Amino acid sequence: MSNTSTDPGASATGAPDVAVRLRGIGKTFPGVVANHDVDIDVRRGTIHAIVGENGAGKSTLMKILYGVQKPDSGTIELDGQPVVLSSPSDAIGHGVGMVFQHFMLADNLTVLENVVLGAEKLHGIGDGARTKIREISAAYGLGIEPDDLVADLGVGARQRIEILKVLYRGARIIILDEPTAVLVPQEVDELFDNLRELKAEGLAVIFISHKLDEVLSVADEVTVIRRGATVSTVPADSVTSRQLAELMVGSELPSPSTELSTVTDVEVLEVVDLHLPDARGGRPLLDGISLRIHRGEILGIAGVEGNGQAELVEAIMGMRPDATGRIELNDGDIAGWSTRERREAGIGYIPEDRHRQGLLLDAPLWENRVLGHQTREPNIAGPFIDRRGARDDTERIVREYDVRSPGIDTLARALSGGNQQKLIVGREMSSEPSLLIAAHPTRGVDVGAQAAIWDHIKRARRDGLAVLLISADLDELIGLSDTIAVLLRGRLVGTFDPGDVTPQQLGSAMTGATDEEETA
Amino acid sequence: MTGSRMTRIALALAAPALALVTAFLITSLVLILAGDDWLGVWSQILSWPTNRTMVNIVNSATVYYLSAVAVAIGFRMNLFNIGVDGQYRIASFAAAWVAGEALLPGPLNIVLALLAGMFVGAMWAGIAGLLRVTRGVSEVISTIMLNAIATAVVAYLLRKVAVREEGSNIISTKPLPEGSRIPGIPFLGGEIYGFVVIAVIVGIAYWVLLNRSRFGFDLRAAGQSESAAVASGINVKKMMLVTMLMSGAIAGLVGLPLLFGQAYAYGSTFQSGLGFAGIAIALLGRNHPIGIAIGALLFAWLDQQSNPLQILLDVSPDIVKVTQGVIVLTVVIAYEVVRRYGVRLEQRHVAAALDPQFQQKEVSA
Known part of the structure; x- marks a missing residue:
């Protein structure tokens, strides 16, 4: 797990314009490897896209960079300095800001009020803040009026407020999580213009997406993530969307x-x-x-x-x-x-999200054997659950499908993702x-x-x-x-x-x- | 396998124990700060009750038990029925009125009144269930508002059907005929409510239905994960409505031990507030029929044993309300702490029980 955590050669010779350097980042949740061996360099004054299928580990990676989650292994360097980010406020303190896919704005407040919320100490909540917001808006061409009511603004403007919020807090590295998912094409173009402004001012922009054409039109470099690991980083102008798709899916x-x-x-x-x-x-x-x-x-x-x-x-x-x-x-x-x-x-059904749809995580394995089959043999005896039958059949599934568990009274939550899935497959196959x-x-x-x-x-x-x-x-x-x-x-x-x-x-x-x- | 089961039982007991100790400490602190004789208070509360008090404890626990089971049914389905209070009052009134009319002879009249109480309780809770299922109204909000409405409705209807006792301001329904009262059971020289038997039956039925039946499986599955329940073919909305109806039906029984064993009529002085105690006891008892019984006895014990405090030590018996309140707060926290610890323990246990390559395999995947 820790064999990739140090790579002294790479970090010591880092070029000065590298704003973010991730080396050997790994993160394991019980049963799932979200990230392993992630190496990324993001240079100042560039837009760096991170692409991958849903579930490839992009979001976890960005949560690590924003201090929401701590990596199990690997190092983060910001401007050449190794840092430990244990909370979002840590990350903000180091100049990392994040714009989430779902906006976090209070509709019934003004732009000003939304921006200063939680950052009252920076420029106050009055004219100081108002001036600062106008300044930032003008500098990056965001077109935001501090006294507008958020409720009156469209999606594109709201997103620009989110960007302004992180700039206001002094971010020099901005992460955007699937920013175009909520926008119509014209708004996407506007957003990309804004991003180019940010890049021209020397900020580093990290752009997460799985829309390849958009990525190619705005990014300078593209890092592809598949199954939790970085596959490769390529300059955007030397790659086609077809090649990217190929890298993404393998x-x-x-x-x-x-x-x-x-x-x-x-x-x-x-x-x-x-x-x-x-x-x-x-x-x-x-x-x-x-x-x-x-x-x-x-x-x-x-x-x-x-x-x-x-x-x-x-x-x-x-x-x-x-x-x-x-x-x-x-x-x-x-x-x-x-x-x-x-x-x-x-019909047997292996659902897309096993935690939400496939299992009762806090129930033992044998009760999970019954789930979805609670009207059929061998799980029932008349109006009652046949515990003997269900338990015996769970033993069979555990044996035949190689579900690695100490026993059938273990809670489903405690199993690794692979073993949970094998249990589900065994269960769905068992009723022929x-x-x-x-x-x-x-x-x-x-x-x-x-x-x-x-x-x-x-x-x-x-x-x-x-x-x-x-x-x-x-x-x-x-x-x-x-x-x-x-x-x-x-x-x-x-x-x-x-x-x-x-x-x-x-x-x-x-x-x-x-x-x-x-x-x- | 049995090892993990034993661990789970031990963990389940650890949480309420932790909560009780904390509540004991905090109550003591309050007593000390107020300058009261805290040792004296505890020695009174923890002394062995007199026979008469013991009878009162069992009677009071019976009522609490039914109330807590009604709440627990909702909890198992992830529904928070705060409205047991209103449900039992309107149901007790309905049962008292039906019984008082004496439409059927003797014991049949009791059965009719019981059914009427359960039916009315179910319907009153069903309003909240229906609103939740059709309009997405949170049952927390609707049941608590229905409590207020129940108070008004009962007051209004009571005036319509009531008879006034000579020389008294108390109005109540017609008293139950002699033959329609549930006789007490001799106990320590006194008599406990005959309704204890019904409470025990309710407890057993609750356990069998929830833990052994297909219906109970569906209910628990829907309570644990709505999305998994839907994918498994459970009609979650129907389960919600049925759960609310069942919770309300049991709530309809809460006031009946008093009605059939003590008051024999529903009047303006009928005991209120039993529904809220039920929430606390269901939490404390972990929705388990035995756990709830212990919780109900504990609450009843605290109530009854604190009664003489005023005379003996000049301490208000309300001090046990502090204890009870703190138990509820701490038990919620303690269960969560213990649950997380248990999950971690189990994950370690799983990793350790499997071959040592397991961990490497997962990381290299």
Whole structure:
């Protein structure tokens, strides 16, 4: 764990213009490795983008840099000085500021009041502060009036207030977490102009995103993070979005390759014209999705996160009452059924977020075996839970799926991510489903568990299971799937044969980079 | 395996013990600062009660127990039913009125009144449940407001159906007919409420339903993680509503030991405030039927044993309210401290129990 914590050669020769230097940063949460071996240099007067899929460890890394979380290993240097950041106020004291994706502004206060809140000692709360705000606003072209009411301002202006807030507190290093997620294209352009101003004034800007085109248009350097570690840092002008996508998702030879096709012509799942409106009135979350999966077939869904994957899964599971369209399981229409009825009809479900949706963290393993199967053998005896049956079957899952735990009375929370996931896989397979919905089945698990989970999925496929596989890991998709469909902005925009598709082709379909005319 | 179970039980007991010791210390401090005879107070409170006091303790604990179980049902589903107070008062009134009308003979009249009480309690709590499920109104807010409304509604209805005792300002419902009273059980030369039996049945039913039944599993799962419950196929909204109804039904029983065993009518002097004690006792008892029983006895003990303090030592018996209040505060903190310690302990335990390569493997992943 600590073998990368010191690297004297690298830190001693650091160029003077390096504002932030991270070396060998590692962070482990119980069961999950969020970061390891992260090395990043951010130079003054540049915009440095950090890209990676959701769950790649970007957010944890930035929380470490902002003092919210302490790294388990590695060093942080700011302007050549090693520092220990144990709280955000420490970080602010060292000139590090963060603009969060979700704004932290009080609507019913003025800009001035929001800015001075918590920083009253700097320039007071009156005219001194007002002058300072005008000064900063003018210097960086932010266009902020201190006496405007925040409630009257739009999203773009609010974001500029957040930026002004960190500048007001003396930040020389500014972290922006997915700043464009909430903006419309024109606002994005304005934001980028502001960022260029900041950079021209000699500040270091760290920009977190997974939108590759935006990153390339504004950043000077791009660091790619995958599975918690830095993959590489490249100058933005020497790389294409396609190459970045490839770095992001990995382009090594597919390791989880499936053997001979076991696809049959027996249809298990047929989805026809599935729609899901956005409750807030935006673009539909799902827009005319049609797909079919046969016995022994794995259909992989590729896509950048947030393009409708989670919604597709939840609609098929019956967790989205607004969804319209036909869903047939084994030739029966299940569109009006409840989640429980769908599960009982033979759908196994490995949810995207095992902590929130897959487990009761503070319940023992055997109760987690019952979860989602609390109406079925061997867990029940009439209206009662069959503890004997459930416990025995949990023992079996722990044995057959190699769940490493001292016993079945251990709380799920205490297990590592990989072992939690193996328990979930074992549980979902145990009722012999005809369809398995696996959302990111190996996200955040160690390599050993990943291989084991792939093996289980492949074996079930040989036995005639139909699988809907959602994954951000293209290696996994290409290796396991019989067919890959790409989801972009709630629509299926292309189908690929994993036998002859390259990660580059998928990467560009996912970002819409090559199909602008088709998706516009 | 049994080792981890033993550890868990030990940890579960550590928290209330910690809370009690803290409450003892703080109460002593208050007594010392006020210049009272703190040793004398404790020697009175901790002395063995007289038989008559013991009967009172058991009776009072019975009422507390029902109140705490009603709250605990909500807690298990992550619902905070502060409205037990209003629910039991309106339900007691309804039961007293039904029983007083004597529509059915003898024991059948008791059953009818019990059902009426549970029904009215459930409906009153159901208002909060319905608001929560359909409009997202926090049950904390709605139940506490329903408490106030219950007070007014009962006062209004009481005047409609009440009979006034000769030469008294107290108005109450028609007294229960002789045959519809629940006889006491002989105990230490006195009599405890026959309703103790019903309280015990409620405790057992609560335990079986929550810990052994499919329904209870769904309820606990929804309480632990709403998102996991939804993904597992539980209709969480329905569970919320049902939980509120059940909590209210049990709350409807809270005032009935008094009604059937002592007061025999619902009047303007009917005891109030039992619902709030129930919240404290449910917290102290960790929502466990045995834990709640111990908590109820403890609170009843403190109440009853402090009564003579005024005469013996010129100390207001209200000092035990300080103790009770501090217990509630400290027990919440103590449980959280112990819970975190337990999780850490378990994680270490898991890491240690698995092969030593486990840790390296995880880091290199």
